[in-house]
Each structure stands twice: as C-alpha cells, then as structure tokens.
Amino acid sequence: xxxxxxxxxxxxxxxxxxxxxxxxxxxxxxxxxxxxxxxxxxxxxxxxxxxxxxxxxxxxxxxxxxxxxxxxxxxxxxxxxxxxxxxxxxxxxxxxxxxxxxxxxxxxxxxxxxxxxxxxxxxxxxxxxxxxxxxxxxxxxxxxxxxxxxxxxxxxxxxxxxxxxxxxxxxxxxxxxxxxxxxxxxxxxxxxxxxxxxxxxxxxxxxxxxxxxxxxxxxxxxxxxxxxxxxxxxxxxxxxxxxxxxxxxxxxxxxxxxxxxxxxxxxxxxxxxxxxxxxxxxxxxxxxxxxxxxxxxxxxxxxxxxxxxxxxxxxxxxxxxxxxxxxxxxxxxxxxxxxxxxxxxxxxxxxxxxxxxxxxxxxxxxxxxxxxxxxxxxxxxxxxxxxxxxxxxxxxxxxxxxxxxxxxxxxxxxxxxxxxxxxxxxxxx
Ligand code: NAD
Ligand code: UGA
Numbered sequence: 001x002x003x004x005x006x007x008x009x010x011x012x013x014x015x016x017x018x019x020x021x022x023x024x025x026x027x028x029x030x031x032x033x034x035x036x037x038x039x040x041x042x043x044x045x046x047x048x049x050x051x052x053x054x055x056x057x058x059x060x061x062x063x064x065x066x067x068x069x070x071x072x073x074x075x076x077x078x079x080x081x082x083x084x085x086x087x088x089x090x091x092x093x094x095x096x097x098x099x100x101x102x103x104x105x106x107x108x109x110x111x112x113x114x115x116x117x118x119x120x121x122x123x124x125x126x127x128x129x130x131x132x133x134x135x136x137x138x139x140x141x142x143x144x145x146x147x148x149x150x151x152x153x154x155x156x157x158x159x160x161x162x163x164x165x166x167x168x169x170x171x172x173x174x175x176x177x178x179x180x181x182x183x184x185x186x187x188x189x190x191x192x193x194x195x196x197x198x199x200x201x202x203x204x205x206x207x208x209x210x211x212x213x214x215x216x217x218x219x220x221x222x223x224x225x226x227x228x229x230x231x232x233x234x235x236x237x238x239x240x241x242x243x244x245x246x247x248x249x250x251x252x253x254x255x256x257x258x259x260x261x262x263x264x265x266x267x268x269x270x271x272x273x274x275x276x277x278x279x280x281x282x283x284x285x286x287x288x289x290x291x292x293x294x295x296x297x298x299x300x301x302x303x304x305x306x307x308x309x310x311x312x313x314x315x316x317x318x319x320x321x322x323x324x325x326x327x328x329x330x331x332x333x334x335x336x337x338x339x340x341x342x343x344x345x346x347x348x349x350x351x352x353x354x355x356x357x358x359x360x361x362x363x364x365x366x367x368x369x370x371x372x373x374x375x376x377x378x379x380x381x382x383x384x385x386x387x388x389x390x391x392x393x394x395x396x397x398x399x400x401x402x403x404x405x406x407x408x409x410x411x412x413x414x415x416x417x418x419x420x421x422x423x424x425x426x427x428x429x
Contacts, residue, residue, distance in 0.1 A: 003079045004028075005019070006029050006083060007029075011151065012030070013039075013048075017054040017055045018160040020063040021058055026063060029070065031068065075111075078114065078178060082102050083119045084098035088261040088265065094123050096126070103133040118147060121202050124200050125199070127145060128195065145198075154318060162186075168198070169194060169196075170192070170194075170198075211283040216248045234250070255291070256318065260287075302377065305336055305340055307342075309344065311344050311345070312329060316382050317329070320384075324351075332381055334357065343362060344371050345364055346366070375399045376399075377401050377404070380407060382408070
C-alpha cells in the first residue's frame with residue numbers, strides 16, 4: 001500500500017520506516033527541510049536504537065522516501081498517517097496548531113478519497129475536526145480515523161513491529177479495511193472501535209501507567225520509613241498477574257514527552273467536562289513531589305546546597321534515548337541551581353540547552369569519572385545500562401564527597417558501601 005507519514009519525529013520516522021519494513025511504499029514528510037535533507041543522506045535526526053538500519057534497508061529497497069513537499073507526499077497516497085507533535089499549551093490543554101496545519105495542508109493537496117489515520121495523541125473529538133477541516137479545504141470526501149501509537153522511546157522499532165494491540169478507531173468499513181491491510185503482517189489483536197473511544201484509550205493508557213508508577217513511588221516513601229525494600233515489594237505485588245511486573249520501578253517520577261503532557265491533557269479535558277478525576281489528579285501531584293524528593297534528601301544530608309558542586313549522571317528522561325523533554329534530571333538540576341549549587345553533567349547521548357535551564361550553561365562532560373571530579377555529591381538520574389556497571393570505587397576516588405544519590409536503584413547498596421559511599425537510593429533501607 002502507498003502510505004504517507006506526516007511528521008518525522010520519534011513516532012513518524014519510526015512508523016514510516018517500520019511500515020516500509022512491513023512491505024508498504026512509504027513517503028515520510030516533514031516541514032523541517034534540514035531534517036529531510038539529513039534523512040536523505042542517511043543521517044538520523046534522533047537517537048533511537050536500531051532505527052538507522054531499518055531506514056537504510058528500506059531506502060535501499062525502494063520502499064522508503066523522504067520529502068518536505070506536501071504536493072509530492074499526498075499525490076497517490078492510499079493512507080495518510082499524521083504523526084506531528086501535540087505539546088501542552090500553557091493552560092494544560094493540547095496545542096493543536098501542528099495537527100490543524102497538517103489537516104489544512106492535506107486539504108490543499110488532496111484530490112481523491114483517502115483514509116487519514118491520526119497517530120498523534122489528540123483530544124477526543126479531533127478525528128471529527130480534522131475530517132471537517134480537510135473536507136472544507138478540499139471539498140473531497142475522506143475518512144479520518146484514530147490510530148493511536150503505543151511505542152516507547154528507546155524500544156520504538158521493536159514496539160512498533162510487535163505491539164500488544166493496534167487500535168483502529170473508525171466505523172467506516174473502507175477505512176477499517178485499509179488499516180487492516182497496512183498492518184496485515186503485524187501479528188497482534190486489532191481492536192476496532194469508534195473514534196472517540198480510540199482517542200480516549202490512548203490518554204487512559206498513559207494515565208493508567210503514570211498512576212501505576214506514582215503508586216509504587218508512594219510505596220517507596222513508606223518502604224524507607226518502615227525498613228522495607230521497594231524492589232522486593234514490586235516483585236511481590238507484580239508477580240500477581242492481575243497487577244503485573246511492568247511499570248513498577250520506583251524512581252524520580254515519570255517524565256518524557258508523553259506522560260506529563262498527556263496526564264495534563266486528561267486533567268484539562270475532565271475539568272472542562274466537570275468530571276473530577278481524583279485518581280489521576282493524585283498521581284500528578286505525587287509525581288511533582290517525586291521529581292525533586294531525592295534532591296531534597298541530598299540537601300538535608302549536605303546541610304545546604306549553597307556553593308556545592310554536584311555531578312549529575314544522566315540527562316535523558318530515561319535510558320536509551322536522547323530525549324530530555326520533561327526529564328526528571330532537569331527538575332533535579334533546576335532545584336540544585338536554585339539552591340546555590342553548581343552542576344556538572346554527563347550523559348552518553350543527551351544534552352540540555354540553556355533554554356531548558358533558565359539560561360544556565362550546563363557543563364557536559366563526556367566521561368562519568370571526569371564529571372564527578374571534585375564533586376561534593378554524585379546523583380544518578382537516568383538508568384543508562386553503562387551506569388549500572390560503573391566502577392564505584394573509581395567514581396568515589398574522583399569525587400570529593402562521599403554522597404551517592406541513586407534515583408534509579410541501579411546499584412547494590414552493599415557494593416556502594418564497600419566502595420566508600422554514603423548511598424541514598426529509593427525505597428530501600
Ligand atoms: P516530535 O516532536 O519528535 O516530532 C514531530 C515532527 O512533526 C517534527 O519533526 C515536526 O517538524 C513535524 N511537524 C510539525 N508540524 C508539521 C506539519 N504541519 N507537517 C509536517 N510535519 C510537521 O514528536 P513525537 O515525539 O514523534 O510525537 C508525535 C505524536 O505522537 C505526539 O502526539 C505524541 O504525543 C505521540 N506519541 C509519541 C510517542 C513517543 O514516544 N515520542 C509515543 C506515542 C505517541
Ligand atoms: C510512554 C509509554 O510507555 C508508551 O506506551 C507511549 O506510547 C508513550 O509514552 C507515548 O504516549 O508517547 P515513553 O514516554 O517513551 O513511553 O517512556 P516510558 O518507558 O513509558 O517511561 C515514561 C516515564 O516513566 C520515564 O520517566 C520513566 O523513567 C518512568 N518509569 C517508567 C518509571 O519511573 N518506572 C517504571 O517502571 C517505568
């Protein structure tokens with residue numbers, strides 16, 4: 001099938017490359033011409049393990065193309081998938097400018113019946129609005145369906161090709177059939193439902209997962225007080241299949257480009273509709289506290305953060321990605337800076353721009369041991385695999401202080417103690 005994917009970010013580029021891997025002929029479109037120029041040269045605009053080889057293989061096979069021209073991208077497309085950003089607006093609602101612009105541009109170039117699949121995470125009712133915009137601009141009959149995406153950054157290629165389910169939100173048979181054909185070679189349940197249910201499913205999934213993490217973070221605080229180990233508790237409850245082991249890692253709160261903005265959007269929608277969401281609201285509030293809880297514990301230990309040098313290992317919002325959007329690491333750094341500390345950082349791939357730190361020029365050092373030189377304390381903020389195997393003795397020797405704050409429970413407390421650290425981790429004795 002001839003498919004166009006609009007937006008070549010984490011979702012669009014992965015979807016485009018994987019849909020080509022499944023045998024479709026795919027054109028990826030983005031309004032950022034520099035991004036498209038790089039992709040044509042085989043340069044990936046994001047760090048996503050395994051993506052480059054899927055892109056290269058499908059470009060070479062003549063199944064994957066890149067363009068910045070709507071005219072070229074829309075011509076002859078049997079399915080158009082929208083994967084542009086839907087960031088939060090200042091009031092917590094969803095900023096729909098990219099979706100609306102894409103809808104208008106599709107409308108300006110479409111000439112025949114096409115199915116448009118909304119893959120971006122969008123408020124309930126968006127498919128109807130996008131359909132109205134396209135019909136109004138073009139006068140052409142189209143079906144807009146909701147097809148939310150559930151991939152995780154860092155595992156995006158695997159997740160796209162091996163999803164737990166594919167949601168197809170439409171009541172139009174032609175549209176449903178095209179979607180089933182595009183995903184023909186993906187072996188998973190394909191759940192067909194109406195558009196509004198599909199749109200709400202996406203927000204409900206992210207809010208549920210975020211709530212699950214907030215719950216375990218709440219238990220972690222209690223575990224510290226009663227002398228229990230949160231990893232054992234997580235294993236203990238997660239072994240019950242009704243609860244499940246996934247998403248029970250205590251940490252510095254949920255961040256990233258999705259959970260925070262989607263929970264905000266959910267709360268905003270509920271407020272508009274006059275529906276109280278006490279569970280989701282509590283998960284959000286707990287998360288605000290979880291993000292800086294370990295920085296506060298460090299402050300208590302040091303007496304004050306003023307004029308202290310703190311090394312932070314990990315800037316990305318989780319391991320295996322270069323994405324720092326709403327990273328807990330940034331919240332921790334802001335807290336340290338606001339309380340008079342200086343911060344030196346190391347991350348295997350991610351960088352934080354001054355704009356995200358109220359103008360502060362963060363020093364990025366390419367080695368964890370060098371970053372920790374002369375530091376009063378070291379904070380591990382991201383669970384990069386290479387941090388797990390770090391030489392704790394070498395790290396201790398390069399650091400001036402003996403406080404190691406592990407917000408991801410990467411190390412064995414006994415090993416950290418042996419290496420000479422006062423070790424603070426989450427939900428452990
Ligand atoms: P992103 O910011 O990485 O990429 C969006 C891309 O869209 C950018 O390259 C941008 O230039 C392009 N774009 C913007 N307006 C455009 C237009 N009018 N025409 C063509 N291109 C345009 O965003 P993302 O992380 O890929 O997220 C995209 C959507 O998918 C969001 O709604 C997000 O909530 C959802 N989602 C994201 C993830 C994830 O892991 N990142 C997972 C599931 C769902
Ligand atoms: C998340 C969802 O997992 C995807 O299914 C969804 O498609 C995506 O959001 C989205 O809608 O964009 P992602 O943001 O890539 O994916 O990252 P996750 O692996 O879910 O992690 C989100 C946050 O929760 C991170 O800050 C992570 O550190 C934290 N987390 C995750 C925990 O603290 N504990 C856990 O057990 C799991």
